[in-house]
Amino acid sequence: xxxxxxxxxxxxxxxxxxxxxxGMCGIALTAECIFFVSDPHGLYPLLEATENDDIYAAAWIGxxxxxxxxxxxxxxxxxxxxxSRTLLLVYIILMLITYAFEMASCIxxxxxxxxxxxxxxxxxxxxxxxxxxxxxxNDKWMxxxxxxxxxxxxxxxxxCGVKGPSDWQEYTSAFRATHNxxxxxxxxxxxxxxxxxxxxxxxxxxxxxxxxxxxxxxxDAISGPMxxxxxxxxxxxxxILCWTFCVLLGTMFYWSRIE
Amino acid sequence: MGASPFPLRCRLTASSVVVxxxxxxxxxxxxxxxxxxxxxxxxxxxxxxxxxxxxxxTFALERPCCVFDGHANASxxxxxxxxxxxxxxxxxxxxxxxxxPLYERLPTALSYMTLETAAxxxxxxxxxxxxxxxxxxxxxxxxxxRDPCNGPLPSPGPYRVKFLVMGCHGPKAETRWxxxxxxxxxxxxxxxxxxxxxCGSDVVVIASILASxxxxxxxxVLGAAGAAAWGSLCRRGSGTSAFARSSYRxxxxxxxxxxxxPPGCTCSPPGLGCFAPRPPxxxxxx
Numbered sequence: 234x235x236x237x238x239x240x241x242x243x244x245x246x247x248x249x250x251x252x253x254x255x256g257m258c259g260i261a262l263t264a265e266c267i268f269f270v271s272d273p274h275g276l277y278p279l280l281e282a283t284e285n286d287d288i289y290a291a292a293w294i295g296x297x298x299x300x301x302x303x304x305x306x307x308x309x310x311x312x313x314x315x316x317s318r319t320l321l322l323v324y325i326i327l328m329l330i331t332y333a334f335e336m337a338s339c340i341x342x343x344x345x346x347x348x349x350x351x352x353x354x355x356x357x358x359x360x361x362x363x364x365x366x367x368x369x370x371n372d373k374w375m376x377x378x379x380x381x382x383x384x385x386x387x388x389x390x391x392x393c394g395v396k397g398p399s400d401w402q403e404y405t406s407a408f409r410a411t412h413n414x415x416x417x418x419x420x421x422x423x424x425x426x427x428x429x430x431x432x433x434x435x436x437x438x439x440x441x442x443x444x445x446x447x448x449x450x451x452x453d454a455i456s457g458p459m460x461x462x463x464x465x466x467x468x469x470x471x472x473i474l475c476w477t478f479c480v481l482l483g484t485m486f487y488w489s490r491i492e
Numbered sequence: 493m494g495a496s497p498f499p500l501r502c503r504l505t506a507s508s509v510v511v512x513x514x515x516x517x518x519x520x521x522x523x524x525x526x527x528x529x530x531x532x533x534x535x536x537x538x539x540x541x542x543x544x545x546x547x548x549x550t551f552a553l554e555r556p557c558c559v560f561d562g563h564a565n566a567s568x569x570x571x572x573x574x575x576x577x578x579x580x581x582x583x584x585x586x587x588x589x590x591x592x593p594l595y596e597r598l599p600t601a602l603s604y605m606t607l608e609t610a611a612x613x614x615x616x617x618x619x620x621x622x623x624x625x626x627x628x629x630x631x632x633x634x635x636x637x638r639d640p641c642n643g644p645l646p647s648p649g650p651y652r653v654k655f656l657v658m659g660c661h662g663p664k665a666e667t668r669w670x671x672x673x674x675x676x677x678x679x680x681x682x683x684x685x686x687x688x689x690x691c692g693s694d695v696v697v698i699a700s701i702l703a704s705x706x707x708x709x710x711x712x713v714l715g716a717a718g719a720a721a722w723g724s725l726c727r728r729g730s731g732t733s734a735f736a737r738s739s740y741r742x743x744x745x746x747x748x749x750x751x752x753x754p755p756g757c758t759c760s761p762p763g764l765g766c767f768a769p770r771p772p773x774x775x776x777x778x
Binding site: 344485 | 542547549625627630698702703706709712716
């Protein structure tokens with residue numbers, strides 16, 4: 234029976250290796266999702282105001298799934314080495330539950346990445362930026378978040394509007410209701426500012442003379458980090474799930490062979 | 493903006509002309525003012541791609557440098573006439589500064605004059621910004637104000653403009669009317685459709701592959717659980733319990749063979765054993 238002994242040893246070795254990889258990927262997934270949830274670019278208020286921040290929900294699930302994968306991989310290694318049917322049965326059942334959660338997280342992240350179109354942010358910016366009459370506390374909170382985020386975005390990234398300053402001219406907006414068109418064809422933050430925070434040349438900014446206003450749109454500054462976030466959660470989770478699938482099948486086969 | 497007041501000499505002359513014209517009876521002719529010279533310059537919106545050159549209430553014009561040299565003295569002023577495009581043909585140059593239609597009367601008079609500037613500001617040698625912005629001033633135009641106001645335009649137009657050089661005796665020179673200038677009309681943001689253009693292929697790939705992997709795993713688990721349950725059911729059905737691993741074999745006790753009769757025993761029913769012999773008699777068996 235030396236040959237089947239070797240076979241068993243090889244299978245055990247492969248399963249231990251598979252579980253080690255799952256454990257490391259679990260830690261990586263947790264770290265990545267914590268990074269996304271911490272919102273380093275300050276874009277969360279924009280997502281919150283769309284009332285559909287499922288990408289953040291997917292990242293939160295990712296944190297716990299990653300940690301669960303790490304813990305279960307340790308359980309799996311112990312179960313394989315001790316050839317214990319009970320431990321491996323517990324491992325398989327808990328892994329299946331974790332698998333289901335991670336599937337949900339991946340599909341959510343992938344679906345909601347498509348949801349983040351330029352028109353979505355344009356409409357939100359026009360309807361909420363510097364809106365003066367808010368209906369309730371929730372509306373006020375979201376409006377303040379959007380206004381602060383846009384002010385910061387336009388200053389830091391030297392951009393204006395979603396596609397450009399012409400967004401403010403093509404559409405009426407909550408901003409236009411309180412700021413007249415002659416003095417504010419676009420918000421002040423679209424102007425090139427000096428070190429003290431005032432426009433370098435206000436008349437040049439109002440006319441749109443190159444060099445005195447920000448001519449590019451902010452969409453790239455918004456969609457870049459959000460796409461990275463969504464891709465990171467969706468595709469890394471997908472890779473982990475493919476690997477976990479193979480390890481789980483191997484573990485089930487091993488479990489069925491234990492006397 | 494930056495209007496230079498008329499020199500004292502010019503102002504007195506103009507007002508005295510007005511007073512004289514009111515006092516005299518209509519049949520007395522007062523000196524006819526010569527018609528304004530028509531300059532070939534056409535005012536236009538700058539062709540450069542400036543996003544702010546046409547907004548909802550303002551527009552920009554190229555500055556007419558060197559256009560009025562030779563037709564205007566240093567004491568003259570250059571006005572900008574703004575009129576609705578369909579009212580430009582009916583516009584008559586005002587005979588004096590007092591008759592200048594002002595910004596506040598635009599809705600009724602369908603035209604007004606603004607941007608009163610000294611002619612020297614448009615001279616060739618004057619350094620100046622390249623554009624004039626009509627509608628720039630949002631604080632002027634109060635009720636009863638008599639000063640020219642460069643206020644924002646109330647409607648999208650279209651408008652036509654021309655420059656008019658006003659001297660002491662009235663208009664001295666004018667440019668041609670511009671092409672109609674139409675301002676922007678903004679649309680409502682509710683017309684924006686935020687829905688994604690197409691369903692991403694990423695979603696389809698991820699969802700389909702994950703769903704199939706999940707289904708395979710679920711099938712494997714169910715299969716393994718089913719096989720284990722079926723195996724245990726089979727063993728219980730054949731009468732042995734699954735725990736005791738030994739099996740029983742039943743013994744079959746064969747019926748005893750008829751023993752050979754000891755000598756002296758007569759025929760007697762088999763199985764009854766052998767009885768004591770009786771006096772021999774005829775066998776009842778035949």
